[in-house]
Amino acid sequence: MRVGVLTGGGDCPGLNAVLRAIARKGERVFGDELVGFVDAWDGVMERRTTPLTIETMRGSLPRGGTVLGTRRGSPFDHPDGVDRVKTAMAELGLEALIVIGGNGSLSVACKLYNEHGIPVVGVPKTIDNDIEGTDVTFGFNTAVQIATDAIDRLHTTAESHDRVMVVEVMGRHSGWIATTAGIAGGATAVLIPEHPFDIDEVCERIIRRHNRGRFASIIVVAEGATPKEGTFDVGEREIDRFGHVRLGGIGNLLASEIGLRTGFETRPVLLGHVQRGGTPTAYDRVLSTRFGVAAIDAVHRGAFGTMVALHGAEIGETPLVDVIGRTRPVDPALYTDVAEIFFA
Amino acid sequence: MRVGVLTGGGDCPGLNAVLRAIARKGERVFGDELVGFVDAWDGVMERRTTPLTIETMRGSLPRGGTVLGTRRGSPFDHPDGVDRVKTAMAELGLEALIVIGGNGSLSVACKLYNEHGIPVVGVPKTIDNDIEGTDVTFGFNTAVQIATDAIDRLHTTAESHDRVMVVEVMGRHSGWIATTAGIAGGATAVLIPEHPFDIDEVCERIIRRHNRGRFASIIVVAEGATPKEGTFDVGEREIDRFGHVRLGGIGNLLASEIGLRTGFETRPVLLGHVQRGGTPTAYDRVLSTRFGVAAIDAVHRGAFGTMVALHGAEIGETPLVDVIGRTRPVDPALYTDVAEIFFA
Amino acid sequence: MRVGVLTGGGDCPGLNAVLRAIARKGERVFGDELVGFVDAWDGVMERRTTPLTIETMRGSLPRGGTVLGTRRGSPFDHPDGVDRVKTAMAELGLEALIVIGGNGSLSVACKLYNEHGIPVVGVPKTIDNDIEGTDVTFGFNTAVQIATDAIDRLHTTAESHDRVMVVEVMGRHSGWIATTAGIAGGATAVLIPEHPFDIDEVCERIIRRHNRGRFASIIVVAEGATPKEGTFDVGEREIDRFGHVRLGGIGNLLASEIGLRTGFETRPVLLGHVQRGGTPTAYDRVLSTRFGVAAIDAVHRGAFGTMVALHGAEIGETPLVDVIGRTRPVDPALYTDVAEIFFA
Amino acid sequence: MRVGVLTGGGDCPGLNAVLRAIARKGERVFGDELVGFVDAWDGVMERRTTPLTIETMRGSLPRGGTVLGTRRGSPFDHPDGVDRVKTAMAELGLEALIVIGGNGSLSVACKLYNEHGIPVVGVPKTIDNDIEGTDVTFGFNTAVQIATDAIDRLHTTAESHDRVMVVEVMGRHSGWIATTAGIAGGATAVLIPEHPFDIDEVCERIIRRHNRGRFASIIVVAEGATPKEGTFDVGEREIDRFGHVRLGGIGNLLASEIGLRTGFETRPVLLGHVQRGGTPTAYDRVLSTRFGVAAIDAVHRGAFGTMVALHGAEIGETPLVDVIGRTRPVDPALYTDVAEIFFA
Incomplete structure (x- = not known):
């Protein structure tokens, strides 16, 4: 043939x-x-x-x-x-x-x-x-491994500086990479498109950790994660000069917002295209x-x-x-039953 | 509780x-x-x-x-x-x-x-x-990744020297690591405990490759692989001074035998314990x-x-x-349908 | 003592x-x-x-x-x-x-x-x-290795998509990481604080490559690199809501500018903090x-x-x-004699 | 030209x-x-x-x-x-x-x-x-990195099992790889061609560690390391059927000998050709x-x-x-002043 x-x-x-x-x-x-x-x-x-x-x-x-x-x-x-x-x-x-x-x-x-x-x-x-x-x-497996390797590295910096690190990973429509790498990397919280997040809750969780003496936190956020309506305004800041939403939009924004609300040093890291190339x-x-x-x-x-x-x-x-016309959301057993136990 | x-x-x-x-x-x-x-x-x-x-x-x-x-x-x-x-x-x-x-x-x-x-x-x-x-x-996933990384490295040496490399991986009773890493690493042949191997066949395959201008070969062998009865004598050479079978027994032996029979430069590599440790x-x-x-x-x-x-x-x-008292053999669909197409 | x-x-x-x-x-x-x-x-x-x-x-x-x-x-x-x-x-x-x-x-x-x-x-x-x-x-050696691994991965994406990738690496005052990782990663151009860059020249180089049939380019830029005065306006776009220059400023800006001027698909990648943590x-x-x-x-x-x-x-x-009060610029023998031969 | x-x-x-x-x-x-x-x-x-x-x-x-x-x-x-x-x-x-x-x-x-x-x-x-x-x-740098990665992995196994691991690395005539990877990997002892080793001393060092509650040891040995004359007999066991010294000779032998003399579980690991191939x-x-x-x-x-x-x-x-006709021995400042402090 x-x-x-x-x-x-x-x-x-x-x-x-x-x-x-x-x-x-x-x-x-x-x-x-x-x-x-x-x-x-x-x-x-x-x-x-x-x-x-x-x-x-x-x-x-x-x-x-x-x-x-x-x-x-x-x-x-x-x-x-x-x-x-x-x-x-x-x-x-x-x-x-x-x-x-x-x-x-x-x-x-x-x-x-x-x-x-x-x-x-x-x-x-x-x-x-x-x-x-x-x-x-x-x-998928490769992308998760790359993100996990990055999170491993960020832990030591977060701990040395008592910092919050916000890691934006790929996932415009679903939280598979964020959830899986978040579990594998021992994240504090994972924010995904399937569940609009409450910025107050995220900040409270980080503050609770600080109060327990855990000064370093890693927040993993999928690029498509969005805040719950009314919680905070994403605004138009992250639109670039061509009218596109900037890669790293939510990661940068979230880091700014967490820093502002908690007073803790917070830094964004945007893994971007390295997740989709290479061996x-x-x-x-x-x-x-x-x-x-x-x-x-x-x-x-x-x-x-x-x-x-x-x-x-x-x-x-x-x-x-x-198959077509749908997006497969992250397995709830993974997100709710597993991930949520480990986060915070 | x-x-x-x-x-x-x-x-x-x-x-x-x-x-x-x-x-x-x-x-x-x-x-x-x-x-x-x-x-x-x-x-x-x-x-x-x-x-x-x-x-x-x-x-x-x-x-x-x-x-x-x-x-x-x-x-x-x-x-x-x-x-x-x-x-x-x-x-x-x-x-x-x-x-x-x-x-x-x-x-x-x-x-x-x-x-x-x-x-x-x-x-x-x-x-x-x-x-x-x-x-x-x-x-298992980690062991396979380590073995695959090693095979990746060995390819360049095999090619630069026109050599046969025999890589012994773990698997005393089953060929899961060998088969999976063999597929992932692009091996020429994979020898596993589930299928006693015919040394003549292995050598013929390598020779056929040479005749097609493919002078480098990677043979992956599980530590528990054994030759078909009567094909060649493993002998007692690989018993160490304490009476134990030496780790690397089959890998060393096979490399010697392939070198002897084909006349091609052949080298053994015994991955050993690095497969079971580390992150x-x-x-x-x-x-x-x-x-x-x-x-x-x-x-x-x-x-x-x-x-x-x-x-x-x-x-x-x-x-x-x-569960107990048995060994799960490698998935035949993996070994026969997939691996065998790629080997040789 | x-x-x-x-x-x-x-x-x-x-x-x-x-x-x-x-x-x-x-x-x-x-x-x-x-x-x-x-x-x-x-x-x-x-x-x-x-x-x-x-x-x-x-x-x-x-x-x-x-x-x-x-x-x-x-x-x-x-x-x-x-x-x-x-x-x-x-x-x-x-x-x-x-x-x-x-x-x-x-x-x-x-x-x-x-x-x-x-x-x-x-x-x-x-x-x-x-x-x-x-x-x-x-x-330094670790940071360069991390950046090089990332560039290796970006190459395949750049080639698959015929894209320009702009990789921002650390180096606020010097181009050591950018130059070394650029050489190791086979970059098309490296922009460093020691030499204000001419955006026209960078774009011309990329266009020349395209005309020779090389549709993928990797531009490595140190975070402290700046354009030659008068060539293009960095503006105030990259100042975040707290008045800080945003990490990723020059990388994002450069990617936008190259895309705009050449018409080629261009993407920024900001390696950020992963370069300074981990083993x-x-x-x-x-x-x-x-x-x-x-x-x-x-x-x-x-x-x-x-x-x-x-x-x-x-x-x-x-x-x-x-030692104090100075910054050691990148070795000219590395940047000029070596790097420049390889770039473009 | x-x-x-x-x-x-x-x-x-x-x-x-x-x-x-x-x-x-x-x-x-x-x-x-x-x-x-x-x-x-x-x-x-x-x-x-x-x-x-x-x-x-x-x-x-x-x-x-x-x-x-x-x-x-x-x-x-x-x-x-x-x-x-x-x-x-x-x-x-x-x-x-x-x-x-x-x-x-x-x-x-x-x-x-x-x-x-x-x-x-x-x-x-x-x-x-x-x-x-x-x-x-x-x-050299690549070989050392590969050996160090392997040693990192072996540490966890040595510790989980309270074992001595003997890692044979390349170096027929010099101990550069062994010494450098031994320092980078945190080895207990490094045996190199430049200094014939005393098996009694090596075993005593391991025993002293055990007595201090450090039950895991990593011994790095260059393939060309040899025992001091009269200390123990390498014998003819490690000659293969073709009369060649078997790769892994000293590593296997040393592991057997240490196990025999100390009574501690000891395992050899022979890194071999993976040290010289790949990216x-x-x-x-x-x-x-x-x-x-x-x-x-x-x-x-x-x-x-x-x-x-x-x-x-x-x-x-x-x-x-x-240049020719000589072998550059490992830097004594590295072996004696640095390595020896860390070993044991």
């Missing part, structure tokens, strides 16, 4: 490992010819391709990033986008398309399958771990490899319109329609 | 995190008093204890090892061992005993519960990941924390004779009788 | 290793009694002390931070500050004071020695590496240990008013008067 | 960084054409070359190993070896040869220059740090880069018969004749 492959959305550790696995199993077991599209959907529409072979993927397992390049954007943004996808697939003789991407790319894939009959198989990718239908997404952890390399193998298997089983997934310890698949 | 806690068997990253979680939830939520036994069963029989509190466990989350100490040995090795355990519990006023350990310690715990009515709860611990009844044990990965810290919380919960629910466990993404429990 | 010790200024990896070395050599070889002052000069003035012994420092070698705590501030800020230092030393029976700190603490130490005859020995501490009189300060590298542990040994040796030789120092491969000492 | 380059001897982190620096400065500043010889001297004699350009070295900075391959062996092993080197250089139009290697390769280079007038420039390479004429060699530390990347720049500069200055070197904080050069 000739099969197209693309990587969409933001960078994520493990992308190359997925591509390598597809190439290895496809080429070696099925005798497939794999065609990589460069720069995601743009590459499909503009027919920019690169061969995806065992040879071209050699040495890529420990490398972060994606050799195919990635970009945001969708064929549905263009009046003739879908036609261009169809033509590309026809002219390149592709019998299937593997889409490795996040909520955005998977939604496009789902629509192309459901409304236009294009034979797609999805592979869920996000460091945020918030895609429905899979227990874990690749890249994947062993866990992510294995998960990515299993996802890649499962994706090319699914193509050969004709399981189109699905996404490969981790269900417990096993690799399975989930219909794309059950 | 007053609850005793011990850590048994070999060192394992995450032990302190389990202890800390027990102390945090026990003390903060249930108002328990936790009594740590020093040096595993010896500490129970000799009534050597240390208080296990939020305060004594402070700062221990990122630390490898166990503040309680650990030791092999069992009360069943002593004629009055069980009586001493019972007396210790009675005199210390303990209503339950949490046993954090591997197959050995859990078997003791099971027997103490079944035959002597001692209220125990188990927490499965082994870097080898081969305990029945749980999908993952804590410490746990974020994954293991979270799993350990969840296990610790679940263990003290199980005590309060009276779920004695069970072991906490990971089932899929959730924490559950498994009766100890279903 | 009874000797006081304090750690001043910002957190820095290796502080505990210095303290441990002082305690080991002092106690074991000289039979000294070491008195640790808590929270730097505040602890001296308020006579808050803690014993500094082999035992209290046990296990501290791999730990970041300082068990003594640290704080900014000086006895010269108080009308009776110097008297309180003298009284503290007299009443505690201290014959010498070891001051581990940066430019600020060393200036205080120098003045106490020169103007008030207090027998001090300095140990130069700054992750910024910009203290005169020593080739290297401890903490020291092996290099810093050894340098710290040698500095600690040398400091207590200097006390016993009566070499007061000096600072221990690295001169080439050897440990020596430098009079404090030759 | 057309300049040949080869990498000889064992793998060493930073080799690619040296090559990349030569290519960058050579191509960009001098307009040189660089010719890489594949597999060291074999490649010269067999005229196997590969172009060494900015482009071919792209992305190699963080990669361990050498893209040129490396091998032991010398033209002086072949009757017409020198002639073949001369012919190769003549026919390839090479005006100089940069030899990146250890004592072996540099001796060859020296002889080729002195006796045969071949214009060579050397770059000192060894993880062992024992080349005369330079304060530090690249690769270089930031320090080694910078040193390698500076060495590469200096080497191509030396070629253009006509400074043949020399080796680039680190003298203090500066890059200089040393005549090859002053």
